[in-house]
Amino acid sequence: MAQWDRFLTERDKGVLAxxxxxxxxxxxxxxxLLLVDVYYGSVGHERKPILESIRDWPMSxxxxxxxxxxxxxxxxxxxxxxxxxxxxxxxMPSFPSDPSRVIERGKSKRRVDHLPAExxxxxxxxxxxxxxxxxxxxxxxxxxxxxxxxxLLHYLRQTGxxxxxxxxxxxxxxxxxxxxxxxxxxxxxxxxxxCCYDRIEASHWINLFDMHQKYGExxxxxxxxxxxxxxGTPS
Amino acid sequence: MAQWDRFLTERDKGVLAxxxxxxxxxxxxxxxLLLVDVYYGSVGHERKPILESIRDWPMSxxxxxxxxxxxxxxxxxxxxxxxxxxxxxxxMPSFPSDPSRVIERGKSKRRVDHLPAExxxxxxxxxxxxxxxxxxxxxxxxxxxxxxxxxLLHYLRQTGxxxxxxxxxxxxxxxxxxxxxxxxxxxxxxxxxxCCYDRIEASHWINLFDMHQKYGExxxxxxxxxxxxxxGTPS
Amino acid sequence: MAQWDRFLTERDKGVLAxxxxxxxxxxxxxxxLLLVDVYYGSVGHERKPILESIRDWPMSxxxxxxxxxxxxxxxxxxxxxxxxxxxxxxxMPSFPSDPSRVIERGKSKRRVDHLPAExxxxxxxxxxxxxxxxxxxxxxxxxxxxxxxxxLLHYLRQTGxxxxxxxxxxxxxxxxxxxxxxxxxxxxxxxxxxCCYDRIEASHWINLFDMHQKYGExxxxxxxxxxxxxxGTPS
Amino acid sequence: MAQWDRFLTERDKGVLAxxxxxxxxxxxxxxxLLLVDVYYGSVGHERKPILESIRDWPMSxxxxxxxxxxxxxxxxxxxxxxxxxxxxxxxMPSFPSDPSRVIERGKSKRRVDHLPAExxxxxxxxxxxxxxxxxxxxxxxxxxxxxxxxxLLHYLRQTGxxxxxxxxxxxxxxxxxxxxxxxxxxxxxxxxxxCCYDRIEASHWINLFDMHQKYGExxxxxxxxxxxxxxGTPS
Numbered sequence: 012m013a014q015w016d017r018f019l020t021e022r023d024k025g026v027l028a029x030x031x032x033x034x035x036x037x038x039x040x041x042x043x044l045l046l047v048d049v050y051y052g053s054v055g056h057e058r059k060p061i062l063e064s065i066r067d068w069p070m071s072x073x074x075x076x077x078x079x080x081x082x083x084x085x086x087x088x089x090x091x092x093x094x095x096x097x098x099x100x101x102x103m104p105s106f107p108s109d110p111s112r113v114i115e116r117g118k119s120k121r122r123v124d125h126l127p128a129e130x131x132x133x134x135x136x137x138x139x140x141x142x143x144x145x146x147x148x149x150x151x152x153x154x155x156x157x158x159x160x161x162x163l164l165h166y167l168r169q170t171g172x173x174x175x176x177x178x179x180x181x182x183x184x185x186x187x188x189x190x191x192x193x194x195x196x197x198x199x200x201x202x203x204x205x206c207c208y209d210r211i212e213a214s215h216w217i218n219l220f221d222m223h224q225k226y227g228e229x230x231x232x233x234x235x236x237x238x239x240x241x242x243g244t245p246s
Numbered sequence: 247m248a249q250w251d252r253f254l255t256e257r258d259k260g261v262l263a264x265x266x267x268x269x270x271x272x273x274x275x276x277x278x279l280l281l282v283d284v285y286y287g288s289v290g291h292e293r294k295p296i297l298e299s300i301r302d303w304p305m306s307x308x309x310x311x312x313x314x315x316x317x318x319x320x321x322x323x324x325x326x327x328x329x330x331x332x333x334x335x336x337x338m339p340s341f342p343s344d345p346s347r348v349i350e351r352g353k354s355k356r357r358v359d360h361l362p363a364e365x366x367x368x369x370x371x372x373x374x375x376x377x378x379x380x381x382x383x384x385x386x387x388x389x390x391x392x393x394x395x396x397x398l399l400h401y402l403r404q405t406g407x408x409x410x411x412x413x414x415x416x417x418x419x420x421x422x423x424x425x426x427x428x429x430x431x432x433x434x435x436x437x438x439x440x441c442c443y444d445r446i447e448a449s450h451w452i453n454l455f456d457m458h459q460k461y462g463e464x465x466x467x468x469x470x471x472x473x474x475x476x477x478g479t480p481s
Numbered sequence: 482m483a484q485w486d487r488f489l490t491e492r493d494k495g496v497l498a499x500x501x502x503x504x505x506x507x508x509x510x511x512x513x514l515l516l517v518d519v520y521y522g523s524v525g526h527e528r529k530p531i532l533e534s535i536r537d538w539p540m541s542x543x544x545x546x547x548x549x550x551x552x553x554x555x556x557x558x559x560x561x562x563x564x565x566x567x568x569x570x571x572x573m574p575s576f577p578s579d580p581s582r583v584i585e586r587g588k589s590k591r592r593v594d595h596l597p598a599e600x601x602x603x604x605x606x607x608x609x610x611x612x613x614x615x616x617x618x619x620x621x622x623x624x625x626x627x628x629x630x631x632x633l634l635h636y637l638r639q640t641g642x643x644x645x646x647x648x649x650x651x652x653x654x655x656x657x658x659x660x661x662x663x664x665x666x667x668x669x670x671x672x673x674x675x676c677c678y679d680r681i682e683a684s685h686w687i688n689l690f691d692m693h694q695k696y697g698e699x700x701x702x703x704x705x706x707x708x709x710x711x712x713g714t715p716s
Numbered sequence: 717m718a719q720w721d722r723f724l725t726e727r728d729k730g731v732l733a734x735x736x737x738x739x740x741x742x743x744x745x746x747x748x749l750l751l752v753d754v755y756y757g758s759v760g761h762e763r764k765p766i767l768e769s770i771r772d773w774p775m776s777x778x779x780x781x782x783x784x785x786x787x788x789x790x791x792x793x794x795x796x797x798x799x800x801x802x803x804x805x806x807x808m809p810s811f812p813s814d815p816s817r818v819i820e821r822g823k824s825k826r827r828v829d830h831l832p833a834e835x836x837x838x839x840x841x842x843x844x845x846x847x848x849x850x851x852x853x854x855x856x857x858x859x860x861x862x863x864x865x866x867x868l869l870h871y872l873r874q875t876g877x878x879x880x881x882x883x884x885x886x887x888x889x890x891x892x893x894x895x896x897x898x899x900x901x902x903x904x905x906x907x908x909x910x911c912c913y914d915r916i917e918a919s920h921w922i923n924l925f926d927m928h929q930k931y932g933e934x935x936x937x938x939x940x941x942x943x944x945x946x947x948g949t950p951s
Contacts, residue, residue, distance in 0.1 A: 022296070029304075030304050062261065109635075154635060160630075160635050161632070162631070165630050166576070166577065187422075197873035212257060213258055221419075225418075342853070395869065400811075401812070404812075488922070490918060493916045493918055532734075661861065661893050664859070665865070683723045683724045688926070
């Protein structure tokens, strides 16, 4: 998990030796699994290396994205097995885009007319390998964070959820934004690092590092499964 | 400004060559200058290298923090000269801390009893070089973002401000969180990179890079001053 | 419009003679029309007096509700004629209900099994007379206010809307809650009194009175149409 | 408590006979007492009938306000005795006012220059009879609701509070707005009716009625004290 070390400077390591996070954050009794922006546009509709995939899908994270999705299958299964609620967020279909916003540039570029309509239609669709089932929560959002402008907080409050286990795309974008709001709202947070993905390697690893130092615990699928299994099926 | 390049991988550069940000974000007609967490605890009460300074002040960013503050003096002057409103945010004094939160660990560690009371008292005080004046807005906050749990949005709305020029500490913490909320709320955003500072070099540069790619325009003091000067004194 | 007078006490009139609102609130240059909870469950699927209608539809406002909807037809037409954006909000379909909440009691009572499925299905559907068209915004909500837990603010910010003209159901419930948030967020507000409706007459009139005194201007359809017409078609 | 009945129409009573609230809302295990806008300007600095008091203090609720404050003394004592946290909210001192807002009209009128400076200074001060003590939370606000633009939610989340017992001024203004946000955020709510006050009698009673029907349970001081006493001192 210390793969972020290769991006740190020697001075950074010196600072961390003194004040870096050493203990583990505790989780609560009622978690939910939050899957952020796991839509086809984030990996492309075919499994290709990123530099190839972005020719068709500008936001694609390529094979590393697909690898994260494949690991997510086990994470989703562990959540379902232990009756942990699943919450999916992704861009709200049909919400008007904001041409003046930086974040929209990618979207406008994303309209790749050479793709057949039935492929283009996949863009905002949740990836089949980890698709939601009846009873899961699926929310549309209009900002990076899963909280800002959505009823996520209402759902978490009315169900008594105290812990969010978070994964998805991009590590440095919507995952990071969702973690920030979850922390401001005093939820306990686990980030499943190997189920997060990003187009930029440096951003992926440094954002995982930042979140681990400041806001939550970066864990792996096995750690999440062990945690879910330790709870007993909620009544 | 491309000092972040040294943290990017070769593959990252390949992705950016295709889809990286190439044009400049536009700013609006009514900016405010937002100074985030420019308090003594973020640099220490004396100018010392970071590895020395953190012995007394665990959150200190050391000499690089002081250099950013020194550059901020010119930024603040340019804002005042052009009647651009100044808004300061920092931790709300007397708000009860939350011992279960990750972010609080640093704070608990920060209670360094060996410092004299009159020095310790400086911790949450805004640094004298850029101190607020009569008529500036000073807001307390209880989460990383300058927006979450504060009346900042109310102020920006009632004054018609459309652009936030942001600086302060830490680049990867409260600056980043404030930029995220500003973007979600559809403000135009400039981040004065050379007036932001962070304890971790990799986090500083990669967070500037992330914000520049996704949420706003990283500029320098000269660019901010030129922008402020171009507006004419607001009526 | 002073129909609320009959609910005020003599002492109230004495207080208002001194400090009651006397001037008119100004509106801005870019309004939107917000239609709150104009769904069949709020009036029933047939036009019947309230005491009859509530046998089938517990939340029904009866004939007074239908009369408000009929007046809303002209309001909607005036908005469309002048290219004023229309925004509809109503309960988010498929969001899990919260059995512990007071507000849900009505909903649980609303499951009237004696109605045919094709009639019951109308409950959360927007009333045909004022139905949304292609290009209108339709948002689901999970709390009384049109803002709380929705992307309404994002939409208003990105389109530069400064004024909300509000109508719908119930005057004392979701209309009032939406007006309160609009005011906190510093929008200019018009409430089209004759296009608001409520199951309780006293609540209808006193809530209109409260909103007029504190948060916005209670106007009629003619006043709204005149305002819309005065703007020129927005570019 | 059914003093609101005198404001209801006969038809209202018919509707309520069928669908009005009949059972009692449950409270939770960890309440806080929220005192809204209990500042001198809301009652005046001397105990006078409202029509006399408003000559000096435009927002004054007169003797009925003072009577509510006097009853609040027992409510506050019951909270302290049972270690229930007390939270005070009132206008944020030094936040710039918004001249375009309806709600500000009263404030501008409130600048009554004929009062001596030491009396005028009392305006935004919390009334001595129920003044906060060391350890209480005191928050400034810039909108009617105790939540909007304040860190109240952060505090409630980090302390695990699930129930708000609310009182203060005005029933139809800041109390109602705070109740609405508390309900949207899924807190359990008690409104101490006899410790709420308002300049307008009809608004006072109909707003209590509305809140009781939709959002929480209107109780009296004795009921609140019994509830607080039933909890055992929190660990």
